[in-house]
Amino acid sequence: MIERLQISNLRNLTQVNLHTAACNVMIGANGSGKTSLLEAIFLLSRGKSFRHHQPKRYIQHHQHTATVHARLSDGNTLAIQKQADATTLLRLNQSTVYNQSILTEQLPTLLIDPSSMDMLEQGSASRRQLLDWLVFHMKQGFHPQWLAYQRLLKQRNSLLKKSKHLTHVQLAELRSWDKGLGNHAALIHHYRQHVFTKWQPFFADSIAQLLPSYAEQLSLSYHAGYDTDVALEVQLGERLEQDLQLGYTRIGNHRADIHVHWRSNDALAANDTMPPDKLPAGSGSKQVVADTLPILKEQAANVLSRGEKKLLITALRLSQLSLLLQTDATTQANTNENERVLTATPVVLLDDITAELDERAIEILLSTLAKLPCQVFMSSLTADITPMVNGLWSNPMMFHVKQGQVFPF
Numbered sequence: 001m002i003e004r005l006q007i008s009n010l011r012n013l014t015q016v017n018l019h020t021a022a023c024n025v026m027i028g029a030n031g032s033g034k035t036s037l038l039e040a041i042f043l044l045s046r047g048k049s050f051r052h053h054q055p056k057r058y059i060q061h062h063q064h065t066a067t068v069h070a071r072l073s074d075g076n077t078l079a080i081q082k083q084a085d086a087t088t089l090l091r092l093n094q095s096t097v098y099n100q101s102i103l104t105e106q107l108p109t110l111l112i113d114p115s116s117m118d119m120l121e122q123g124s125a126s127r128r129q130l131l132d133w134l135v136f137h138m139k140q141g142f143h144p145q146w147l148a149y150q151r152l153l154k155q156r157n158s159l160l161k162k163s164k165h166l167t168h169v170q171l172a173e174l175r176s177w178d179k180g181l182g183n184h185a186a187l188i189h190h191y192r193q194h195v196f197t198k199w200q201p202f203f204a205d206s207i208a209q210l211l212p213s214y215a216e217q218l219s220l221s222y223h224a225g226y227d228t229d230v231a232l233e234v235q236l237g238e239r240l241e242q243d244l245q246l247g248y249t250r251i252g253n254h255r256a257d258i259h260v261h262w263r264s265n266d267a268l269a270a271n272d273t274m275p276p277d278k279l280p281a282g283s284g285s286k287q288v289v290a291d292t293l294p295i296l297k298e299q300a301a302n303v304l305s306r307g308e309k310k311l312l313i314t315a316l317r318l319s320q321l322s323l324l325l326q327t328d329a330t331t332q333a334n335t336n337e338n339e340r341v342l343t344a345t346p347v348v349l350l351d352d353i354t355a356e357l358d359e360r361a362i363e364i365l366l367s368t369l370a371k372l373p374c375q376v377f378m379s380s381l382t383a384d385i386t387p388m389v390n391g392l393w394s395n396p397m398m399f400h401v402k403q404g405q406v407f408p409f
């Protein structure tokens with residue numbers, strides 16, 4: 001848990017120095033710096049911002065570096081300094097470290113950002129990251145495999161991009177990379193699938209709480225990014241010509257995805273909710289259709305309303321946290337699945353939830369978080385949320401954020 005947080009020159013936060021508690025509420029007007037404060041914690045944990053990839057966007061104007069420093073309750077200190085050219089300096093207990101994953105492990109950070117609709121609707125990258133966050137924190141062996149896979153993939157893609165016809169030497173090199181990719185792929189898929197299977201019931205629980213009318217109707221599926229019945233190495237060899245034409249590697253773990261599906265409860269229910277223009281052609285009266293209509297299946301994003309999508313995104317994140325925290329440490333230690341035992345307290349960042357979720361959803365979310373051994377930082381435009389927070393946490397800290405300065409409330 002973060003006990004003390006220091007931020008320098010990150011957006012409008014010139015110098016911030018805070019003592020923090022298990023629950024921290026940042027209250028302030030638009031543009032006061034609330035999200036920047038959450039961004040700082042995320043940056044320390046993940047080495048990147050959730051808003052912009054380029055450091056020059058979040059380093060304070062006219063400054064060369066942005067720094068975030070935290071002292072944790074276990075005595076460890078973590079620091080990150082970002083320069084405008086993206087050079088990163090990382091420190092753990094005054095020693096320089098060269099791997100962001102060391103800080104990530106010390107400070108697991110989960111952003112619950114209901115407005116991030118792109119997670120459901122755009123490319124697969126953010127959904128893959130969602131799954132990989134969980135896999136990273138649950139499987140010790142995942143990250144090294146993933147790094148090695150990324151390295152080989154980068155080499156392969158740069159060769160594919162360079163030339164449409166390979167020399168014998170290049171072909172031999174590519175074959176050896178494909179072998180390596182195949183070995184890493186099998187393990188990465190194994191870790192992802194194992195974690196995914198554990199995640200599903202937690203997701204179902206969160207849906208039952210946050211979107212009860214969709215309980216039993218929403219489900220997750222995992223796609224490996226390639227046909228896992230055949231070794232990736234073999235498939236890469238078979239489709240080399242196509243990859244050469246494309247100039248990149250089309251299949252593999254880097255194309256993995258998770259989908260959220262919606263299905264009708266039964267044909268009759270589906271019939272009742274379907275507008276007439278969506279009924280199958282020639283279906284005649286509703287009764288006739290009820291007998292013949294198949295169970296409907298769709299991507300959830302095509303069915304849910306905007307507000308429901310926010311609840312779904314919240315359920316995805318919350319269920320990950322519940323799984324991570326409720327996985328019994330002894331079970332983990334006793335299994336042979338290369339499990340990582342979570343030693344640090346996860347930090348949950350809630351950005352402007354009062355603007356995004358209705359009161360019932362906020363209450364479910366906060367009461368679930370208050371029962372979990374995690375630390376919470378949340379931002380809000382108004383102090384309306386304070387009675388609920390005071391009822392759920394003992395001694396929460398309220399801060400007033402004003403023009404980049406943070407004061408105890």
Ligand SMILES: Nc1ncnc2c1ncn2[C@@H]1O[C@H](COP(=O)(O)OP(=O)(O)OP(=O)(O)O)[C@@H](O)[C@H]1O
Pocket residue numbers: 010011012028029030031032033034035036037056057058059060061352379381
């Ligand atoms: N690189 C930068 N240097 C200095 N200030 C910046 C930089 N980038 C953004 N800002 C300013 O930082 C301020 C804080 O923004 P932030 O998004 O943290 O506010 P917020 O309190 O979360 O607002 P809202 O409630 O509207 O979401 C904004 O006024 C913005 O103009």
